Amino acid sequence: MKFLHYQFNANLGNRVEVVLRGNAANVMLLDDVNFNNYKIGGQFRYYGGYYTKSPVFIAVPNSGHWNLVVDLCGAAGHVDASVRVI
Numbered sequence: 096m097k098f099l100h101y102q103f104n105a106n107l108g109n110r111v112e113v114v115l116r117g118n119a120a121n122v123m124l125l126d127d128v129n130f131n132n133y134k135i136g137g138q139f140r141y142y143g144g145y146y147t148k149s150p151v152f153i154a155v156p157n158s159g160h161w162n163l164v165v166d167l168c169g170a171a172g173h174v175d176a177s178v179r180v181i
Contacts, residue, residue, distance in 0.1 A: 097166075097167075098164050098165060098166040098167075099164065099165040099166075099174070099175070099176055100162060100163070100164055101162070101163040101164075101176075101178045102160070102161070102162055102163075103160075103161055103163070103178075103180055104158075104159065104160055104161070105155040105158065105159070105161050105180045106155065106158040107155060107156070107157050107158050108155070109154075109155040109180050109181065110152050110153065110154055110155065110180070110181050111124060111152070111153045111155060111161075111163060111178060111179070111180055111181075112150050112151070112152055112178070112179050112180075112181055113146075113149070113150060113151040113152075113153070113163065113165065113176050113177070113178050114149050114150045114151075114176060114177045114178075115146065115149040115150075115151065115165070115174055115175075115176050116149075116174065116175045116176065116177075117172060117173045117174040117175055118167060118172035118173060118174045119145065119146060119147040119174075120145070120146065120165050120166060120167055120174045120176075121143070121144065121145050121146075121164075121165070121166045121167070121168055122143045122144070122145075122146050122151050122153070122163070122164075122165055122176075123141035123142070123143045123144075123163070123164045123165075123166070124141060124142040124143050124153045124155070124161055124162070124163055125139060125140075125141045125142075125161070125162045125163075125164065126159065126160070126161065126162070127160060127162065129141060130162040130164070133164065141164075142154070142156060155180070163178055
């Protein structure tokens with residue numbers, strides 16, 4: 096499984112800005128438990144979705160450690176991303 100992964104701490108009220116370069120992609124904000132489930136192919140919950148336009152903004156639902164995943168989900172193509180918490 097190939098995906099881009101970013102880790103950071105963020106607070107309630109922050110937003111994550113993701114600038115996609117290349118193909119459209121799934122952009123998912125996950126806590127550690129859900130990220131681990133994602134990695135092993137289990138059920139997981141996330142904030143975000145499939146985006147065809149950039150930049151993407153996702154509201155941080157609570158303070159803590161977060162994982163942001165950018166994934167083509169097996170589709171052909173290439174994507175790169177830059178991520179910042181605002």
